[in-house]
Amino acid sequence: QVQLVESGGGLVQPGGSLRLSCTASGLTFSGYAMSWYRQAPGKERELVARIGTIGGETNYADSVKGRFTISRDNTKSTAYLQMNSLKPEDTAVYLCNGRLPRISYWGRGTQVTVSS
Numbered sequence: 001q002v003q004l005v006e007s008g009g010g011l012v013q014p015g016g017s018l019r020l021s022c023t024a025s026g027l028t029f030s031g032y033a034m035s036w037y038r039q040a041p042g043k044e045r046e047l048v049a050r051i052g053t054i055g056g057e058t059n060y061a062d063s064v065k066g067r068f069t070i071s072r073d074n075t076k077s078t079a080y081l082q083m084n085s086l087k088p089e090d091t092a093v094y095l096c097n098g099r100l101p102r103i104s105y106w107g108r109g110t111q112v113t114v115s116s
Contacts, residue, residue: 006020006021019082
């Protein structure tokens with residue numbers, strides 16, 4: 001059974017940092033491109049960042065470039081999202097996605113709230 005489990009969310013003040021983790025099981029992690037999405041109340045789900053299978057290729061939404069960094073550790077079957085200089089508009093549920101050309105798996109998400 002494939003599972004993606006996110007952790008690391010929470011409440012943080014504007015300007016603060018969080019590191020999210022996504023740990024996978026039941027799949028060959030190194031073969032999957034990994035992504036972080038987010039969904040705020042009343043808004044569509046949006047892609048935040050993506051990383052290729054060996055970590056050399058990354059892509060970011062314009063809204064997070066220069067503030068967020070995606071990475072992965074294939075030995076731990078874990079993807080990370082380091083979030084710095086957080087803003088209130090970053091508040092959302094952050095979801096992890098693992099993708100092959102014809103298969104996509106999702107985690108349940110972790111809540112990130114940026115508020116003073």
